[in-house]
Each structure stands twice: as structure tokens, then as C-alpha cells.
Amino acid sequence: MTTSHDTPQATPGKPRSVIFVAYPQMGLLDMSGAQTVFWAATRRLADLGLPGYTLHTASLRGGPIRTAEGLTVQTIRLGDLTLEPMHTLIVPGSPYIRQALVDSSPLVEWLHKAYSRVERSTSVCSGAFFLARAGLLDGLRVATHWAMADQFERLFPQVELDREAIFVEQGPVWTSAGVSAGIDLSLALVEADHGREVAMQVARRLVVYYRRPDNQAQWNPLLQSQYSTQ
Template sequence: MGLLDLTGAQTVFWAATRSLADLGLPGYTLHTASLQGGPVRTAEGLVVQTVRLDDLARGPMHTLIVPGSPHIRQALVDSSPLVEWLRKASSLASRTTSVCSGAFFLARAGLLDGLRAATHWAMADQFERLFPRVELDREAIFVEQDPLWTSAGVSAGIDLSLALVEADNGREVAMQVARRMVVYYRRPDNQEQWSPLLQSQYGTQ
């Protein structure tokens, strides 16, 4: 699991809860879960405490976010239990989303068949080979196919989460969250993953 895939989205919803509290409105209750629960080591080495996935799938859920992994090929080897859980849990969630290569798990569960989706640009070839029934948008920062949302790599999960907060609470709350986090309000979903500015800077140092 990539750390920022998880914590970028979590921070957006945490900041949204603070902004909503200032308005006297209820916010989000966040849970970090894994198949077995307990500590999970991220790809970057930080250990995150989790609850069991089965403990979450006992009632309705609002937003289910699946983070990705830089080692997605290895992660897919033993993905059957997670994929089966996703099939069931997605029917209980108002929306199911992914960050980065988390889209691989949604696709493996059959949730993205016939739909557009996004994932990290570096994994696009592998994604298309494995999931030919999914229309991969190689350029998009994130793709909304409500109730399924997918995003490109790493920081794009923040853009996705800001869009989700805006969908729930309006533009002003989402802008307050962006200000709290000191990030650009939200890159448009159709912005290229390799922006013209990044392309011009690449290889110049």
C-alpha cells in the first residue's frame, strides 16, 4: 500500500470534517481497514493500524476508497479475498473509489467492466493487458463513473477526494479544505497526468 494513496485521501476528509464542524454540520467518520486488521506496513515503511474489513461490511457505507500499491503485480497474486470482499462491499457503499493502482482491485472485481477508469500512468500498459473490458483513460487525473470513481497516481487521490467532498458538501467547503491543506483547489479531472509544465521541466536538472 502506498502511504500517500491512503493518507492524502484521509487528510482531505479529515479537513472537511473540521470545516463542516465550523458550520455546525456533521462530518465524516474515517476507518482504515485491511483483511485481517492490525498493523500494516506501507511501501514506504510506515506502519498503519487497521481494523478488519469484515467489521466494516455489516451495514451501509458512504465512501469506500481503495489505495494502490507500487508493487501491484505482487499484490494481485493473493488478491482473491480482497476482491471478493469488494464485490460484496461495493453494493453496500454509496460510492466505491480507488487511488492509483487501487483501480486494479476494482477491475479484478469486475466493477469497472464497460466503464472508463484511471490509474497511474506507469501502470497503464499492465492494466490494459489485464483488463481489456475497461476503457482506461491514460491521461485523466481522475474519472467519475458514478458511483465508481478512479484516480491516477499518488497525489491525484487528493484531487479525487476534493471532488468527492465538493459533490457531498458544495464548492465552498471543498475550497476551505484546499486552503487548510495549502493545495491547489482541484485540478480538473481531464488534466493530463504529464502536464505541459512538468514535461517542460523533465530532464532539465
């Protein structure tokens, strides 16, 4: 069951906090792509004399976390976070999401308890599995990686999965499709916070498409035509 949500407000004039939730075997680009967007946004906002974001990478126990790709990410302990309110929580996905859910059941509990203290709860790729397991997606329309859609629907029939969407906003909950779609999601979040112009400048700095529209198909016709000619 989805918990109630009293949306806290960020303190005016203060940087917004973004917490990236790490766990073993998470996808590296799911996290680093989103982090880079917020980092670049902070640099641009500083140029304008405006507060940006403070970025925190945290895990249940803290310390080094090994990603699915084999690189290690250094983290602080989620329990040591003293941010009130927490502005944005981002949960990356994993190519081994079923096992990750089993191995990280305490993380599901933490997400459930933290929901009422976070202005926005978001996920990249199969990170939606964690939000769904925590009961945060019941009755909502969400996105996840197309290759995990069948698995997601079997596990969470109470959640409305949009198989086509790049990302989906449902009030304080945002979810995105696989891997690089986390960049699209993060640009949309920056736009929601600071406007289209800042988000466009961030995209330009990162040399990426401004952002794909949220309703663009994950398996787009151009990619499909390229694939079919192989």
C-alpha cells in the same frame, strides 16, 4: 462482469462513513492524502455545525499493515465493520500491484460482495486494479497511474482506460491517477457531498491547489518542460 448496484442513501444529519481499505505494500500517500482531505473537511463542517465524515481504516485481518514506504498503519478488520450503508470506499494503490493482487485475492472477493452496500466505490492510483479484478469497472472509463497504463490495459481489456485523466467519475465509481491525484479525487468527492465552497476551504487549509480539473493531463506540459531541461 460488473455487479448490479442499488445505491443506498446516507442517513440525513448523520456523518458519512469513509472506509480506507488497507493491504500490505500499499502506497502510504495514496491513503494518507485522501484521509487528510476528509479529516480536514470534517473539521470545517463541524465549524459550520454540520456532520462530516467518520473515517475507518480496515484490512482483511485487522492489525498493523506495513506500507510500501515502510511505515505501519493500524487497522480494524473489514469483517467487523457494521456500517449500513457504507458511504465511500477508497482503495489505495501499490507500486507492487501485481504481487498485491496475488497476495490479496480474498480482498478482491470482499470488494465484489461489498459493492452493492457502498454508495461510492473509489480508487487511488493502481487501486483501480483491485476494483477491475473485482469486476466493478467493466465497460467503464477509468484512471490509474500513467506508469501502469500498459499493464492495466493488458490485464483488463474490458475496461476503458483514460490515460490522461487525473480522476474519472462514472456514476457510483470514481478512480484517480497516481499518488497525489488521490487528493484531487478526494476534494472532488467532498465537493459532490458538500459543495464547492467547503471543498475550496479544505484545499486552502491544506495549502494545495483547489483541485486540478479531472481532464488535466497527468504528464502536464510544465512538468514535461522541466524534465526535458535536466
